[in-house]
Amino acid sequence: MSVPSYGSSEVPAGPSCFYHPDRPSYIRCQRCDRLICTDCQTPAPVGFHCPGCLDEARRRRPAQRTEFGAPLRADEKPRLTYAVIALCAVMYLLQWTAQTTGANVTGYLSYAPAHTSQWLMEPWRMLTSAVLHSPANVMHIGFNMLALWIVGRVIEPAIGRLRYAALLVLSALGGSVAVLWLTEPNVPTVGASGAVFGLFGSLFILMRSSGAESGGVIALVAVNMAMSFIVPNISWQGHLGGLVAGALVALVIAKAPRGRRVLWQTLGLAGIAVALIALTIVGIPLVNPPQLGQPPILGF
Structure with a gap:
C-alpha cells in the first residue's frame, strides 16, 4: 500500500x-x-x-429509506416526472406542427378499442396514446402536465424512480384497458389523464397508509371524476381505469412486508401487469368490427 x-x-x-x-x-x-x-x-x-x-x-x-422503500436523499429531484413532462411537450409540438405537413401523428399513435381487436392488432397504442394530447386544445395538455408536476414531485421521491415508472406505465395501461371494455370501438382516445388519475389514486392510498390527512385528495378525485361525466368529449373510462390501476399499484407498494419488500413489490406489480394484459386479451373478441376515423376523445 x-x-x-x-x-x-x-x-x-x-x-x-x-x-x-x-x-x-x-x-x-x-x-x-x-x-x-x-x-x-x-x-x-x-x-x-x-x-x-x-x-x-x-x-x-445502511442506507436510509422512506416508508415505502425509496432511498432517502435530501437533494433527490423528480427527474422522471420532468422527463415525462418534456416528452409530452415534444409530442404535442410534433402533433401541432404535423398538421401543417399533412402527417397524422395523432392518428398513428392514438388508441381506440379497434386497435386491439381481431381485425387489427396494434397494442402499443395503449401506451403511446398516453403521451399525446389534443393539438386543438392547449388546456388539455396544460391541465395534465400541471397535475403531473404537482403530484409527481411528491410521489416520485417517496416511492423511488423505478416504482414511480411502474406506477405511470400501469396507470396508463389501466386507462386503456378501461377504454377497451367501456368505449365504442371506433372512438380514439388520447391523453396522459389515465396516468394522472393513477397518481391521484396512489396519492390517496399512500397518504392513508402513512396516516396523513387524505380529505383533500378525496375532494380532488371527486371533482375531477365529476368533470369526466359532465364535460363532453372527456374519457371518463380512461380516468376510471387509471384511478383503479394506480390505487392497486400503491396498495402493493405500501402493504409489502418490510422484510422482503422488493420481492413482494416486484411480484405484486408484475401481477397487476399480467392482470391488465389478460383483460386486454379477453376483451379482444368483444370488439365489434372497427370503423376508425372519428375525432379523438380527449383524455383530460
Missing part, C-alpha cells in the same frame, strides 16, 4: 502519522490503533477515528 506524503520528505525521528509519515503523531485511532495526526483525526464518542476507518464505517452504514 502506498501512503501519501505531504510537506517535507524527511521522516521525523519520533512516531509519525500513518497517512502522513512526515508529520509527528502521538494519537491513535480507536478502531485500528494507527497513529494519526491532527488533520486525520475525526472526533468519535471515545477518542478519534482515522480516515480509513471513517470511510469503512460509512460504507457499512
Whole structure:
C-alpha cells in the first residue's frame, strides 16, 4: 500500500502519522490503533477515528429509506416526472406542427378499442396514446402536465424512480384497458389523464397508509371524476381505469412486508401487469368490427 506524503520528505525521528509519515503523531485511532495526526483525526464518542476507518464505517452504514422503500436523499429531484413532462411537450409540438405537413401523428399513435381487436392488432397504442394530447386544445395538455408536476414531485421521491415508472406505465395501461371494455370501438382516445388519475389514486392510498390527512385528495378525485361525466368529449373510462390501476399499484407498494419488500413489490406489480394484459386479451373478441376515423376523445 502506498501512503501519501505531504510537506517535507524527511521522516521525523519520533512516531509519525500513518497517512502522513512526515508529520509527528502521538494519537491513535480507536478502531485500528494507527497513529494519526491532527488533520486525520475525526472526533468519535471515545477518542478519534482515522480516515480509513471513517470511510469503512460509512460504507457499512445502511442506507436510509422512506416508508415505502425509496432511498432517502435530501437533494433527490423528480427527474422522471420532468422527463415525462418534456416528452409530452415534444409530442404535442410534433402533433401541432404535423398538421401543417399533412402527417397524422395523432392518428398513428392514438388508441381506440379497434386497435386491439381481431381485425387489427396494434397494442402499443395503449401506451403511446398516453403521451399525446389534443393539438386543438392547449388546456388539455396544460391541465395534465400541471397535475403531473404537482403530484409527481411528491410521489416520485417517496416511492423511488423505478416504482414511480411502474406506477405511470400501469396507470396508463389501466386507462386503456378501461377504454377497451367501456368505449365504442371506433372512438380514439388520447391523453396522459389515465396516468394522472393513477397518481391521484396512489396519492390517496399512500397518504392513508402513512396516516396523513387524505380529505383533500378525496375532494380532488371527486371533482375531477365529476368533470369526466359532465364535460363532453372527456374519457371518463380512461380516468376510471387509471384511478383503479394506480390505487392497486400503491396498495402493493405500501402493504409489502418490510422484510422482503422488493420481492413482494416486484411480484405484486408484475401481477397487476399480467392482470391488465389478460383483460386486454379477453376483451379482444368483444370488439365489434372497427370503423376508425372519428375525432379523438380527449383524455383530460
